[in-house]
Amino acid sequence: MAWVDDDNAALVTDLYELTMAASYHARGLDEPATFDLFVRRLPDRRSFLVAAGLEQALRYLERLRFDGDAVGYLRSLGMFPDPFLERLRELRFTGDVWAVPEGELVFGQEPILRVTAPLVEAQLVETFLLNCVGFQTMVASKAARVSLACGDGRSWVDFSARRDHGADAALKASRAAVIGGASGTSLVLGGRAWGVPVAGTMAHSYVMRFDDELAAFRAFARDFDGTTLLIDTYDTEEGARRVVQVAGELAAEGRRVGAVRLDSGDLEFLSRSVRAILDEGGFPDVRIFASGDLDEWRIAELVAAGAPVDAFGVGTQLGTSADAPYLGVVYKLAEAADGPRIKLSAEKATLPGRKQVHRRRAGGELAGDVIALEGEAGVPGTPLLTPVVRAGRRTGPARDLGEIRERCREAVAELPVGLRRLDAAPGAYPVELSPGLKAVQDELRAAHRRGAPAGA
Amino acid sequence: MAWVDDDNAALVTDLYELTMAASYHARGLDEPATFDLFVRRLPDRRSFLVAAGLEQALRYLERLRFDGDAVGYLRSLGMFPDPFLERLRELRFTGDVWAVPEGELVFGQEPILRVTAPLVEAQLVETFLLNCVGFQTMVASKAARVSLACGDGRSWVDFSARRDHGADAALKASRAAVIGGASGTSLVLGGRAWGVPVAGTMAHSYVMRFDDELAAFRAFARDFDGTTLLIDTYDTEEGARRVVQVAGELAAEGRRVGAVRLDSGDLEFLSRSVRAILDEGGFPDVRIFASGDLDEWRIAELVAAGAPVDAFGVGTQLGTSADAPYLGVVYKLAEAADGPRIKLSAEKATLPGRKQVHRRRAGGELAGDVIALEGEAGVPGTPLLTPVVRAGRRTGPARDLGEIRERCREAVAELPVGLRRLDAAPGAYPVELSPGLKAVQDELRAAHRRGAPAGA
Numbered sequence: 001m002a003w004v005d006d007d008n009a010a011l012v013t014d015l016y017e018l019t020m021a022a023s024y025h026a027r028g029l030d031e032p033a034t035f036d037l038f039v040r041r042l043p044d045r046r047s048f049l050v051a052a053g054l055e056q057a058l059r060y061l062e063r064l065r066f067d068g069d070a071v072g073y074l075r076s077l078g079m080f081p082d083p084f085l086e087r088l089r090e091l092r093f094t095g096d097v098w099a100v101p102e103g104e105l106v107f108g109q110e111p112i113l114r115v116t117a118p119l120v121e122a123q124l125v126e127t128f129l130l131n132c133v134g135f136q137t138m139v140a141s142k143a144a145r146v147s148l149a150c151g152d153g154r155s156w157v158d159f160s161a162r163r164d165h166g167a168d169a170a171l172k173a174s175r176a177a178v179i180g181g182a183s184g185t186s187l188v189l190g191g192r193a194w195g196v197p198v199a200g201t202m203a204h205s206y207v208m209r210f211d212d213e214l215a216a217f218r219a220f221a222r223d224f225d226g227t228t229l230l231i232d233t234y235d236t237e238e239g240a241r242r243v244v245q246v247a248g249e250l251a252a253e254g255r256r257v258g259a260v261r262l263d264s265g266d267l268e269f270l271s272r273s274v275r276a277i278l279d280e281g282g283f284p285d286v287r288i289f290a291s292g293d294l295d296e297w298r299i300a301e302l303v304a305a306g307a308p309v310d311a312f313g314v315g316t317q318l319g320t321s322a323d324a325p326y327l328g329v330v331y332k333l334a335e336a337a338d339g340p341r342i343k344l345s346a347e348k349a350t351l352p353g354r355k356q357v358h359r360r361r362a363g364g365e366l367a368g369d370v371i372a373l374e375g376e377a378g379v380p381g382t383p384l385l386t387p388v389v390r391a392g393r394r395t396g397p398a399r400d401l402g403e404i405r406e407r408c409r410e411a412v413a414e415l416p417v418g419l420r421r422l423d424a425a426p427g428a429y430p431v432e433l434s435p436g437l438k439a440v441q442d443e444l445r446a447a448h449r450r451g452a453p454a455g456a
Numbered sequence: 457m458a459w460v461d462d463d464n465a466a467l468v469t470d471l472y473e474l475t476m477a478a479s480y481h482a483r484g485l486d487e488p489a490t491f492d493l494f495v496r497r498l499p500d501r502r503s504f505l506v507a508a509g510l511e512q513a514l515r516y517l518e519r520l521r522f523d524g525d526a527v528g529y530l531r532s533l534g535m536f537p538d539p540f541l542e543r544l545r546e547l548r549f550t551g552d553v554w555a556v557p558e559g560e561l562v563f564g565q566e567p568i569l570r571v572t573a574p575l576v577e578a579q580l581v582e583t584f585l586l587n588c589v590g591f592q593t594m595v596a597s598k599a600a601r602v603s604l605a606c607g608d609g610r611s612w613v614d615f616s617a618r619r620d621h622g623a624d625a626a627l628k629a630s631r632a633a634v635i636g637g638a639s640g641t642s643l644v645l646g647g648r649a650w651g652v653p654v655a656g657t658m659a660h661s662y663v664m665r666f667d668d669e670l671a672a673f674r675a676f677a678r679d680f681d682g683t684t685l686l687i688d689t690y691d692t693e694e695g696a697r698r699v700v701q702v703a704g705e706l707a708a709e710g711r712r713v714g715a716v717r718l719d720s721g722d723l724e725f726l727s728r729s730v731r732a733i734l735d736e737g738g739f740p741d742v743r744i745f746a747s748g749d750l751d752e753w754r755i756a757e758l759v760a761a762g763a764p765v766d767a768f769g770v771g772t773q774l775g776t777s778a779d780a781p782y783l784g785v786v787y788k789l790a791e792a793a794d795g796p797r798i799k800l801s802a803e804k805a806t807l808p809g810r811k812q813v814h815r816r817r818a819g820g821e822l823a824g825d826v827i828a829l830e831g832e833a834g835v836p837g838t839p840l841l842t843p844v845v846r847a848g849r850r851t852g853p854a855r856d857l858g859e860i861r862e863r864c865r866e867a868v869a870e871l872p873v874g875l876r877r878l879d880a881a882p883g884a885y886p887v888e889l890s891p892g893l894k895a896v897q898d899e900l901r902a903a904h905r906r907g908a909p910a911g912a
Contacts, residue, residue: 001649002515003461004623011645012623014615015656018644023658023679029665059458073648079680119665126659127643130618131626159470162586163782167460167468168624170587187583188474189467192529193457200471202479203582205789208797209485209575223479224535234800234904264804316782325781326619326772333661341664344690348720448690 004168010066011073013127018074021120022084030118031337032095034354037113037129038332039106039137043324047424048415050144050408051100051112052176053136054388055398057129061093061389064125093121097389100357102399103179103407104384105415107431110357110371112137114385126331134329135169136176142296142321143180144412146314148420149296151303156312157199158185159291160319173319179404186313194401201261207233217246221257228259228289231274236265240274244281259287259310267292268307275308289313295323296422342444351433352440357384366414372434379434460624466522467529469583474530477576478540486574487793488551490810493569493585494788495562495593499780503880504871506600506864507556507568508632509592511854513585514844517549520581549577553845556813558855559635559863560840561871563887566813566827568593570790570841582787590785591625592632598752598777599636600868602770604876605752607759612768613655614641615747616775629775635860642769650857657717663689673702677713684715684745687730692721696730700737715743715766723748724763731764745769751779752878798900807889808896813840822870828890835890
């Protein structure tokens with residue numbers, strides 16, 4: 001076995017989900033329960049998150065099966081009773097899911113996903129849902145920051161595949177990058193899977209294969225009309241002069257060079273000198289593409305300095321979200337059959353009950369969120385969580401990725417300007433608890449002090 | 457499409473690999489070339505790397521195919537000539553691969569993998585090989601540090617699945633963790649795929665599902681004899697007292713509690729007080745397992761302080777290698793049909809020619825490596841790279857994961873003590889270039905100065 005697929009995804013779960021589920025099953029505790037998937041606190045270098053990964057999470061829930069191989073393996077562990085293994089054999093996800101639509105912004109403590117299902121089912125899906133939603137949300141959030149740094153006139157593409165954490169990460173990162181505003185990806189499978197533009201031209205090794213740079217440029221530009229030539233293999237400015245020469249030769253053949261790519265060195269200085277060489281050589285339309293260890297900070301610097309770069313490639317820093325390579329995403333019991341639940345451990349307290357997030361706007365800007373009980377009256381703002389699965393069935397078709405991307409762009413634009421700064425503080429956006437939610441919280445805390453720790 | 461699998465893995469490639477390959481194909485430049493896969497410099501917080509991911513890389517090479525769907529998609533892009541698409545349709549990997557065996561240590565600039573194949577094939581596999589070998593090498597290296605921190609008497613398990621970057625990362629991280637010394641994984645699919653022990657018992661939500669902690673402990677301990685009870689849901693020391701009570705009740709039934717798990721709070725203080733409670737309660741054999749945002753540094757602190765922790769669970773920090781979430785892993789042309797190649801860009805220079813790494817030992821310890829030309833005479837030390845694929849066929853069966861793990865343990869033990877420190881500098885291990893390699897390097901530099909930049 002080498003790959004995760006629809007047939008074995010049920011085993012992408014921590015063993016303890018299965019031991020807990022087995023115990024619930026044995027004790028008849030398989031009544032519906034509600035779990036929230038949320039990020040406790042935003043990382044130090046994020047002031048908002050972009051919800052993503054829901055589509056793949058729903059696909060997983062819809063197809064969840066423990067096949068013969070999975071059940072056989074679990075039986076071989078010698079720790080699960082037969083009736084539980086039989087339950088697994090028949091198990092389908094039959095619950096309800098409410099979720100924040102992909103592309104919307106989310107903040108700390110806010111449920112991104114709310115799962116209500118028989119306890120065994122709700123428990124078993126924890127690991128996969130965290131992995132799936134956490135990763136894409138992390139990358140889409142980073143991507144939205146890269147888009148902010150690029151500003152309006154410049155585009156960027158995902159170049160992360162080679163440094164992503166495995167092949168599934170590369171595939172999903174290309175999707176999350178597009179949600180966050182990338183115009184395309186270098187990953188061919190990303191283009192195939194998500195229908196997004198694929199980008200990329202040549203590497204240094206191509207240039208090195210030829211006897212000299214000029215020969216390489218001539219060959220590649222003839223093979224791909226309108227292409228991008230990588231000009232920093234030997235000397236970037238000399239490379240730019242060779243591009244002028246080749247572009248001149250091609251013009252006579254009715255062909256053109258589309259862009260040059262800079263991948264190393266002082267990108268601000270080089271982009272200016274290369275721009276000047278291209279302009280003076282008569283090719284003001286040849287665009288400049290920059291790559292090489294870029295992230296949103298470096299791009300913002302280049303943009304602020306007025307570097308004449310038209311588009312960026314962002315790789316490692318994007319796909320690994322290197323300055324915040326994980327989110328504190330958790331999945332917590334909020335309500336059991338007999339009422340709301342709360343976790344009290346210091347630093348890790350949870351919010352009880354079935355919840356909704358209400359988003360307030362003022363003057364066309366986001367003004368703050370209120371986390372409330374589902375159905376609580378008088379809470380201002382628009383509800384964010386919508387039903388996406390009812391009794392195990394999706395409530396609608398998959399959303400168009402282009403629409404999700406556009407929604408993300410609009411949502412970020414609704415942020416107050418201070419929150420769109422790359423250095424905005426993680427807690428800058430106001431998130432409050434509703435009176436109803438606070439009342440349940442207080443009640444449970446008081447009950448705990450009276451010695452009924454987990455009761456409603 | 458949602459998953460990467462053997463059928464579509466050929467498209468886990470950057471578009472530029474295909475454009476370059478198409479150009480080589482059109483121009484008859486498909487003669488054998490040699491590429492090196494290596495890490496330029498170790499990250500700031502790594503003084504050695506553990507080679508890993510080779511097994512999955514070889515599986516990929518062995519099964520590489522562009523199927524009808526892949527070729528159809530590429531045709532739809534409208535940028536590739538038909539003869540090239542035909543070449544892809546028939547393409548199999550027919551080259552040779554030399555590699556550092558999994559579990560061996562590697563350092564900056566040293567080829568981990570050396571691919572010699574027709575240029576089209578050698579180029580197309582770049583993205584996948586980097587992703588595959590880079591990720592597992594990163595995690596195995598982090599894992600080896602965790603093992604160093606644990607020292608001899610303590611074990612640890614991989615708890616990373618929920619925070620890993622996608623499902624493939626979770627699956628591969630569980631393997632790399634075991635290579636680096638983990639005794640098992642919480643990921644059930646990891647157990648199924650790699651035949652390694654799976655670990656895990658209960659979460660806070662289990663405890664919260666019951667009316668009180670005592671009821672939860674009783675239920676779980678009866679369902680899983682010898683299990684681990686999580687004791688920090690409400691109050692850790694009270695939890696430990698409840699374990700004593702339950703363990704007493706179970707003893708009368710001939711059952712036992714195996715361990716307690718601490719997942720939050722001051723682990724040094726709590727492990728001592730919990731140890732005392734368990735000992736005084738008559739249960740000195742109940743072990744203490746600790747988890748919760750652990751990494752090698754935190755574990756080393758606990759071990760140094762003499763905290764009575766018997767085993768650790770390491771999650772997020774391991775699977776995302778959070779303090780160094782990527783390696784600067786690259787794949788560079790070293791030799792073309794007509795001779796060695798070199799890349800000269802500042803900071804990104806490469807070593808020319810087909811190379812071998814020789815490892816010197818002195819007094820049972822590693823004394824330093826020499827990167828030499830393949831076949832160069834008089835180079836001291838044992839060659840590290842061995843042939844693993846010849847003419848597209850693997851030279852032997854997959855190695856046993858337990859053997860790889862054991863080899864890693866031995867290899868780390870061979871490091872001088874200063875290099876086994878967690879804070880050892882990235883460049884502390886001596887890696888030199890052989891006289892033969894230096895001579896080729898000088899020759900190519902001189903040729904470049906004479907205006908033949910890429911020539912031998």
